[in-house]
Amino acid sequence: MASRLAGKSGAITAGLVGYLFFVEFVSGIIQGYYIPLIPDLARYLAINDPEFNWFEAAQLLLSALVVPILAKLGDMIGHKKVLLISTVVTAGASWWLVAAADFWSFLFAWALQGFYVVWLPLEIALIFDRGRTTGRGPSQTRRAAGLLVVALQAGAIVGALGGGRIFDAFDGNVPLTFAVPAIAVTIAFFVILFGIPESTPVPGRRLDTVGFVLLTLSLMTITSGLAFLRINGPEAIWVYLVILLGLALLYPFGRWVLGHPDPAIDIRVLRRPEMWPVQLVAGLFGISVLGAQAPLATFAGTPVEAGYGLGLGASDISTIVGVYLIGMITGAALFSATARRLSPRVALIVATSLVAVGYLLFLPLHFTPVQVATNMVIAGLGSGALVAALPAAAAAGAPLGQTGIAAGLTNTTKTIGGSFASAIFAIVVVYVGTQSVVATAGTYGGYMTVFAICGGTALIGAVLLVFVPKLAFRDPIIDEVAETIASPGAGSARPDAPTEG
CATH class of the missing domain: 1.20.1250.20 (MFS general substrate transporter like domains)
Structure with missing residues (x-):
């Protein structure tokens, strides 16, 4: 049966x-x-x-x-x-x-x-x-x-x-x-x-209408400030004040939801050891998977006369992007089997580490299309796994009735991380390092800084996942079997267990 x-x-x-x-x-x-x-x-x-x-x-x-x-x-x-x-x-x-x-x-x-x-x-x-x-x-x-x-x-x-x-x-x-x-x-x-x-x-x-209004005001202010930072540049001091105001609005939001019986976002759930690393990693992951898209494309299209870049046209850039997406497809398809063999926690650490390795390899290897494509495949394997794994892990770690909001928050934190990175990277590729001899190109030091940030934040994410409990995100039925094996005497309490006599 x-x-x-x-x-x-x-x-x-x-x-x-x-x-x-x-x-x-x-x-x-x-x-x-x-x-x-x-x-x-x-x-x-x-x-x-x-x-x-x-x-x-x-x-x-x-x-x-x-x-x-x-x-x-x-x-x-x-x-x-x-x-x-x-x-x-x-x-x-x-x-x-x-x-x-x-x-x-x-x-x-x-x-x-x-x-x-x-x-x-x-x-x-x-x-x-x-x-x-x-x-x-x-x-x-x-x-x-x-x-x-x-x-x-x-x-x-x-x-x-x-x-x-x-x-x-x-x-x-x-x-x-x-x-x-x-x-x-x-x-x-x-x-x-x-x-x-x-x-x-x-x-x-x-x-929780009040809670969501406070959260909306905070997120709207932060993301608007990041968008204006990208558009107006680092000289606009008022943009930083907007971002700080948005961050400050998180304080009354936190005070409100802690006192609410059914809050917009249950901060107590976010404090769980199987939840807070996942949400933080989602934000760090957004830096590379969303924020690095434009720098990668413009680096690949930078004329070789600049002394760096690949000088590729639109069709060749599309090919490299396609290779990256194939890497993501492969990573997403393999994650479940990897989690089953290694454990979900270890599989998440491996996926985040692949993102780190892929972007850090850009520092020494970025001179040919084959090198760039190889780096992107490695990062894509980890990225594809994380796109699938992070919301699934958040849902598994959430209590009954909060699976949707837990999974959704990984998307929100990823979006904020991507918005922050997009604004910062737009400035970095212009102002960090010596200006290129090609007027329309970004700086070599700026691109290397972008790749280092993407790899470094992914590495931090892998370290954060070490703090997740070893048995997190596993099936309850597997845990029950493990407990039964660890305590054989408990099995005799089953109603259908045979009795001696």
């Missing part, structure tokens, strides 16, 4: 993951589709290329704000309901982009499209909820999360390769080109509606 039930549970989980695989594939399409179109979009909107940073800043800001709220709502009313709501907003924004033809309209639509960032945390919470009753929720979630990240990166590759080609096929028609991802998100809505079962919310929960 037990095996039949396990098989049935496995089949349900496989079906659930299959539908979510498609949803995450669409998420990847959104993230990759628009990148090769950015120069043409700037001309279409009659703006300068640097002004496109406003769209990225707005989307990062919104994602940092909405993920904690939507994740908590998922814990309260059901993760599928909130997944549907976020998909409706994303689809509406995607269709708005089809019609948007001016800066402000495009800015608002682009920002609202960022609601897709909550999909992965909600999906992981859905999977963990389904697997919890089997006693194997953590391991099932790790396997499923790996598959979802495979879908995400595969979608990003398809989107990046398809965006430019579809644009050319439509003879540069932006609205027709933008209709493709809008159609994909619309289909994803119906896949969620008809294919995905609802999770079981914990009754008696309520939304």
Whole structure:
């Protein structure tokens, strides 16, 4: 009977993951589709290329704000309901982009499209909820999360390769080109509606409105300050005051949630030894996985006349990025098996160490495309594993009714880490070191500093994970077996155990 039930549970989980695989594939399409179109979009909107940073800043800001709220709502009313709501907003924004033809309209639509960032945390919470009753929720979630990240990166590759080609096929028609991802998100809505079962919310929960308002004010102020730092440069002293104000607003937020019976974010849970390292590592991970994207691309495109850089064109840079994404797919796919063989904690340490090694290798090896691609594959293996593992680990370490918010917080901290790094790196590559002989290029010392920061922060993350308890994130059923083996006498207490007589 037990095996039949396990098989049935496995089949349900496989079906659930299959539908979510498609949803995450669409998420990847959104993230990759628009990148090769950015120069043409700037001309279409009659703006300068640097002004496109406003769209990225707005989307990062919104994602940092909405993920904690939507994740908590998922814990309260059901993760599928909130997944549907976020998909409706994303689809509406995607269709708005089809019609948007001016800066402000495009800015608002682009920002609202960022609601897709909550999909992965909600999906992981859905999977963990389904697997919890089997006693194997953590391991099932790790396997499923790996598959979802495979879908995400595969979608990003398809989107990046398809965006430019579809644009050319439509003879540069932006609205027709933008209709493709809008159609994909619309289909994803119906896949969620008809294919995905609802999770079981914990009754008696309520939304901590005051707590979320305080958190929103803090995150909005911090991320806005970081965006303005990137845009206005280090000379703007008022930007630092904005960031400090945002950090100061975390104090009243902390005081409030500690006294609330059902807080927006339970700081007591974050204090757990299996939780705080994961959230900190997510923030450090955001420095490399989000903040280093632009420096890597511009370093690869720096003309060799500068004395460094690879002098690659757009198509060759795309190839290196594709190699990096393949590394991420491989890392995500292998993480579950690695965690099963080594333990989830050790697998997380290995993944973070791979990110550190990949970026630190840039310091001595950055002179040829093969060297750069090799470094990015190593970093990609670790990055792919962490994209899957961090929200899954947070969900496994959270108490009942807080899986969504725990998984969502890894996304929020990662976004803040990426925003901080993006702002700092934009300054570092201009002001650190001697100016290049090529006027448009960054400095050699700046790029090396960026790679050192990415590798160093990943190394710090690996050290932090050492403080996670050795048995964290394991299946409860495995722990029960281990306890039974350690205490053989306990097994005789089972009701169905044979008796002597």
